[in-house]
Amino acid sequence: MSGADTELIRSRIRAQMPTARGELATLVGFRSVADPRQFPVEECVGAATWVRDAFLAAGIEQADLVEASDGSLAVIGHSPAPAGAPTVLLYSHYDVQPPGDEALWTSPPFVLTERDGRWYGRGASDCKGNVLMHLLALRALRPDGPLPVGVRIVVEGSEEIGGAGLHDLVAQRPDVFAADMIVIGDCGNVEAGQPTLTTSLRGIANVVVHVETLAGQVHSGVYGGAAPDALAALVRLLNTLRDEHGDTVVDGLDSTARWGGVPYPEDRFRSDAGVLDGVSLLSSGSVADAVWARPALSVVGLDAPPVVGSAAAIVPRASARLNLRVPPGLDPTVAQDALVAHLEAHVPWGAHLRVERESVGEPFLAATDGPGYRALRAALEAAYGREVATAGEGGSIPLCTALQRAVPNAEIALIGVEEPRCVIHAPNESVDPAEIENLAVAEALLLRALADRPET
Ligand code: BES
Numbered sequence: 001m002s003g004a005d006t007e008l009i010r011s012r013i014r015a016q017m018p019t020a021r022g023e024l025a026t027l028v029g030f031r032s033v034a035d036p037r038q039f040p041v042e043e044c045v046g047a048a049t050w051v052r053d054a055f056l057a058a059g060i061e062q063a064d065l066v067e068a069s070d071g072s073l074a075v076i077g078h079s080p081a082p083a084g085a086p087t088v089l090l091y092s093h094y095d096v097q098p099p100g101d102e103a104l105w106t107s108p109p110f111v112l113t114e115r116d117g118r119w120y121g122r123g124a125s126d127c128k129g130n131v132l133m134h135l136l137a138l139r140a141l142r143p144d145g146p147l148p149v150g151v152r153i154v155v156e157g158s159e160e161i162g163g164a165g166l167h168d169l170v171a172q173r174p175d176v177f178a179a180d181m182i183v184i185g186d187c188g189n190v191e192a193g194q195p196t197l198t199t200s201l202r203g204i205a206n207v208v209v210h211v212e213t214l215a216g217q218v219h220s221g222v223y224g225g226a227a228p229d230a231l232a233a234l235v236r237l238l239n240t241l242r243d244e245h246g247d248t249v250v251d252g253l254d255s256t257a258r259w260g261g262v263p264y265p266e267d268r269f270r271s272d273a274g275v276l277d278g279v280s281l282l283s284s285g286s287v288a289d290a291v292w293a294r295p296a297l298s299v300v301g302l303d304a305p306p307v308v309g310s311a312a313a314i315v316p317r318a319s320a321r322l323n324l325r326v327p328p329g330l331d332p333t334v335a336q337d338a339l340v341a342h343l344e345a346h347v348p349w350g351a352h353l354r355v356e357r358e359s360v361g362e363p364f365l366a367a368t369d370g371p372g373y374r375a376l377r378a379a380l381e382a383a384y385g386r387e388v389a390t391a392g393e394g395g396s397i398p399l400c401t402a403l404q405r406a407v408p409n410a411e412i413a414l415i416g417v418e419e420p421r422c423v424i425h426a427p428n429e430s431v432d433p434a435e436i437e438n439l440a441v442a443e444a445l446l447l448r449a450l451a452d453r454p455e456t
């Protein structure tokens with residue numbers, strides 16, 4: 001692709017950025033958390049409808065809302081390929097993580113707000129900014145006539161809760177996903193301005209553990225000392241899940257694997273993760289070993305009496321939600337079974353234990369040596385003027401492996417606007433609009449470049 005091509009595409013995309021900001025504001029305004037206990041289902045319906053209409057307006061011939069098995073709505077679209085041209089599937093999700101404590105946000109989570117050149121809001125980067133990336137790329141090709149390749153659109157509505165709905169849809173209707181290349185727009189660069197291909201993802205195998213020791217709460221002075229305290233039992237149990245190096249310990253799971261790719265420099269990790277001065281990193285391995293190649297267990301929720309309002313009484317029951325990340329090569333169901341068995345084996349004092357399993361998500365390893373990847377690398381390099389980096393990723397996108405199985409000939413590539421400063425899933429999530437622009441340029445260049453290749 002020539003520099004003139006790149007500049008033409010860039011000028012078309014740059015001209016759309018003010019519109020894109022307004023569109024992202026509209027999309028972020030839908031509180032599309034896929035949990036009707038937290039937000040009305042109309043919020044997700046509104047976001048799904050907006051996404052469908054936006055892709056239709058961008059030139060996708062046909063797009064529908066499809067109800068998935070978990071009740072969520074997926075936007076499924078298709079523009080057939082011109083004769084001889086390949087088909088590219090563009091994936092993202094419109095559901096978002098809950099905002100959490102809104103007091104921790106500098107501006108309201110569902111009002112897109114600009115500060116210091118960044119746009120803040122829940123989902124601004126994960127993953128609504130990536131929806132805009134796809135839209136901008138498609139629109140940049142419109143002045144040239146019909147789309148040069150076949151395009152499929154899949155924008156799901158329950159990725160953040162495990163993506164079970166789409167997982168079933170892949171099994172039931174693989175035709176909807178048939179493509180030569182799949183661009184997963186739900187990742188990000190190692191830093192803004194450094195184009196990055198994500199080559200692996202961890203899977204996920206969460207559980208919720210409930211511990212019960214007493215029929216009810218009793219006076220801590222009268223009974224404390226002999227009465228088994230459920231919160232203490234839970235703390236002891238959770239403590240068995242780490243060793244003295246901070247490595248995750250689940251009986252039967254290997255915690256010694258090594259990452260074979262490019263390292264994750266420790267100083268960059270400390271800065272990305274906001275690790276406080278004097279606080280040490282966990283793991284006996286390198287940062288990349290720990291976050292990309294090994295299992296990791298985090299306690300992400302705890303049910304116990306809040307400090308304010310707590311009585312001087314022994315806690316009879318307590319629960320924790322355990323988030324287990326599973327590296328490529330490890331079956332998440334096997335990992336979840338091992339975690340349940342570990343908890344059962346280590347619960348102290350005969351406390352009553354109940355473990356609820358959440359649905360598992362598979363890890364993913366990309367095959368990065370096909371022609372689509374070559375075209376994508378060239379497109380990213382043209383858009384950013386820098387060589388492409390590769391990196392692993394500790395997060396999960398459960399659909400990727402299902403797609404790999406259902407569409408085995410498709411190359412699956414992971415890109416997106418979610419760089420570390422976005423602090424996805426945290427308060428004050430944001431996006432760098434320059435990343436939306438550059439990635440849209442790259443994606444448009446990719447679609448053009450693929451048009452010149454025969455279908456595979
Ligand atoms: N976009 C993330 C995955 C990701 C994280 C990609 C960091 C690149 C960098 C995705 O939306 C996500 O958060 N997935 C969930 C899936 C889970 C709930 C099954 C995750 O990893 O927690």
Ligand code: ZN
Nearest residue numbers: 126160424425
């Ligand atoms: Zn996410």
